[in-house]
Amino acid sequence: MWIKILNQPPKEGTMTAVELQGKKIFVTLNKGKLYCAENRCPHEDIELTLGCLKSGRVVCSLHGFSFDLATGVSSQTDVDDMTTYSIKQENGEIYIQI
Numbered sequence: 040m041w042i043k044i045l046n047q048p049p050k051e052g053t054m055t056a057v058e059l060q061g062k063k064i065f066v067t068l069n070k071g072k073l074y075c076a077e078n079r080c081p082h083e084d085i086e087l088t089l090g091c092l093k094s095g096r097v098v099c100s101l102h103g104f105s106f107d108l109a110t111g112v113s114s115q116t117d118v119d120d121m122t123t124y125s126i127k128q129e130n131g132e133i134y135i136q137i
Contacts, residue, residue: 040136040137041127041134041135041136042059042060042134042135042136042137043132043133043134044057044059044064044066044075044133044134044135045057045066045132045133046131046132046133047131047132047133048066048068048073048128048131048133049066049067049068050068051068051069051070051071052067052068052069052092053067053068054066054067054087054088054092054097055067055088056078056086056088057078059135059137060137062077062137063077063078063079063086064076064077064078064124064135065078065086065087065088065097066126066133066135067092067097067108069092069095069108070095073126073127073128073133074108074109074123074126075123075124075125075126075135076097076106076108076111076121076122076123076124077121077122077123077124080099080101080104080121081106081113081118081119081120081121081122082099082101082102082104082113082115082118082119083099083101083102085099085100085101087099087106087121092108093105095107095108095109096108096114097121104118106120106121107121108123109123110123111123124136124137
């Protein structure tokens with residue numbers, strides 16, 4: 040099921056936090072591609088939008104662990120991966136699949 044979450048994509052290199060059906064997620068546009076993931080570090084319960092984007096990864100502000108925007112794979116083998124969601128743009132509007 041595809042659900043509209045934004046009327047337009049975020050600016051390149053920024054993260055936009057959204058709450059949808061009780062889930063905190065973020066949307067980012069990185070090198071022209073949209074990504075969506077849970078806005079919570081799997082290691083500690085902190086919002087990933089407090090961190091930064093670097094080389095196709097979101098970096099947690101707390102301990103510096105990073106997660107691949109496309110796959111959610113963690114930089115640390117002992118840290119769970121980040122949950123990602125399918126995302127698309129139609130007529131300028133942003134939808135995710137949950």
